Amino acid sequence: MTMDDTPGKRLAKKLSDRVRAESERAAEALRSRPDYSRTFGYFLELAEKGPGAVLNRTGRETVSMLCVQVPPELVHAAGLQPFKIWGGSSWNFSPPEAPTLMCPMLKASMAVMGANENFQGRDWVVPTTCDWVVKFPEIASRVWKRPAPRVFWLELPHLKERPYGGQRWLEEMFRLKDFLESIGEKITGKSLARSAALYARAWRAMNRLSDMRRDGALPPVWFMLIMGTFFLDSPERWTEAAENVTPSPVGNSAVRVFLAGSPIFFPNLKLPLLLEEAGLYAAADDLCSSGRVIPGAVTCHDTSEFGVISAVAERYHRACLCPIFIDNDRRVNNILGRRKDVRFDGVIFHVLKGCHPYDIESLGLESELKRRGLRFLRLETDHTPEDSRNLFARLEAFHNTVKGGFHDRQDRA
Numbered sequence: 565m566t567m568d569d570t571p572g573k574r575l576a577k578k579l580s581d582r583v584r585a586e587s588e589r590a591a592e593a594l595r596s597r598p599d600y601s602r603t604f605g606y607f608l609e610l611a612e613k614g615p616g617a618v619l620n621r622t623g624r625e626t627v628s629m630l631c632v633q634v635p636p637e638l639v640h641a642a643g644l645q646p647f648k649i650w651g652g653s654s655w656n657f658s659p660p661e662a663p664t665l666m667c668p669m670l671k672a673s674m675a676v677m678g679a680n681e682n683f684q685g686r687d688w689v690v691p692t693t694c695d696w697v698v699k700f701p702e703i704a705s706r707v708w709k710r711p712a713p714r715v716f717w718l719e720l721p722h723l724k725e726r727p728y729g730g731q732r733w734l735e736e737m738f739r740l741k742d743f744l745e746s747i748g749e750k751i752t753g754k755s756l757a758r759s760a761a762l763y764a765r766a767w768r769a770m771n772r773l774s775d776m777r778r779d780g781a782l783p784p785v786w787f788m789l790i791m792g793t794f795f796l797d798s799p800e801r802w803t804e805a806a807e808n809v810t811p812s813p814v815g816n817s818a819v820r821v822f823l824a825g826s827p828i829f830f831p832n833l834k835l836p837l838l839l840e841e842a843g844l845y846a847a848a849d850d851l852c853s854s855g856r857v858i859p860g861a862v863t864c865h866d867t868s869e870f871g872v873i874s875a876v877a878e879r880y881h882r883a884c885l886c887p888i889f890i891d892n893d894r895r896v897n898n899i900l901g902r903r904k905d906v907r908f909d910g911v912i913f914h915v916l917k918g919c920h921p922y923d924i925e926s927l928g929l930e931s932e933l934k935r936r937g938l939r940f941l942r943l944e945t946d947h948t949p950e951d952s953r954n955l956f957a958r959l960e961a962f963h964n965t966v967k968g969g970f971h972d973r974q975d976r977a
């Protein structure tokens with residue numbers, strides 16, 4: 565057996581061929597849309613090439629993070645490139661070494677990252693969020709037939725509003741700093757403040773895109789594609805491209821909705837494309853793959869090392885809306901608060917099959933939002949295309965219901 569013939573190499577080749585062909589097809593379909601603008605080209609190319617090219621693009625050693633609760637500012641301040649692990653492949657990749665009902669996003673990540681051997685051995689930061697995330701390094705190394713990556717476990721307090729939750733998280737940030745320094749450069753108050761300023765600029769660019777989408781000047785499909793590419797290049801280059809995105813106006817006949825729930829990544833844009841086809845306009849979202857890629861700009865008046873790390877810790881913990889938290893009233897309040905600014909009449913809640921945190925959360929959220937007069941539709945799906953017509957029928961019915969309610973209100977007025 566030659567080196568190229570090991571089971572691990574054969575699997576990487578198979579994954580690489582499948583993932584590349586699928587990404588090329590999806591990118592081509594997006595390029596041929598009538599609303600394609602030249603300024604989207606950079607992002608589409610990033611998405612199409614995927615994580616394999618991050619090292620070449622940035623020249624920095626890559627640290628893979630399994631969740632957006634890891635502050636990229638800290639990773640960047642150590643001279644490293646933060647990469648958020650993601651995958652949107654619609655291929656039903658079901659290796660016997662992985663549980664059948666595994667989170668589809670992580671299954672797709674195994675395919676995408678397995679196709680890029682360079683990535684498998686790099687250092688990972690894994691926050692203890694949901695069970696799938698916690699078990700992912702073990703499952704992935706079994707599937708890839710390689711030793712597990714070097715993992716830094718970031719212990720996440722699931723009660724975040726209690727003072728000891730914040731204190732524990734701050735301690736974790738200092739442990740993370742030590743880990744990052746062991747593979748990169750020393751992090752100082754100044755280097756961290758510089759990185760925080762870079763990410764604050766990226767966040768402002770994201771906000772501008774979000775406002776464009778709210779105002780009907782950026783189709784949600786493009787917004788989601790652009791946001792999903794954030795960790796594939798240096799924050800400077802990505803931000804500059806985002807600042808240059810030009811409006812691509814959409815007609816305003818669609819019914820406006822808020823999109824919540826499990827993340828959505830290229831090339832699996834099934835749901836945003838179906839929403840569009842059904843006449844529903846996702847004017848805002850709170851997906852960790854899109855509307856909340858970073859939770860906000862870190863502002864710090866105290867520029868000492870302790871001061872900046874405390875500001876970063878506070879921003880990434882308290883502002884996070886992830887359903888794995890026990891005390892998470894912010895989530896419903898965030899949707900209701902956004903309604904004033906964004907204007908929408910319904911909420912579409914996306915649940916990936918096997919994604920327990922969002923599945924459980926959808927039940928409580930549904931009754932609360934309906935009580936406040938919002939229409940609510942929960943859609944459970946995976947990345948495969950088989951249920952597309954069924955989803956479309958439900959979205960179309962939802963569109964008609966929301967539109968009917970809107971006309972009733974107008975008639976009564």
Ligand code: SF4
Nearest residue numbers: 667694696826919921
């Ligand atoms: S929260 Fe849901 S989508 Fe995210 S990793 Fe866990 S199971 Fe997957």
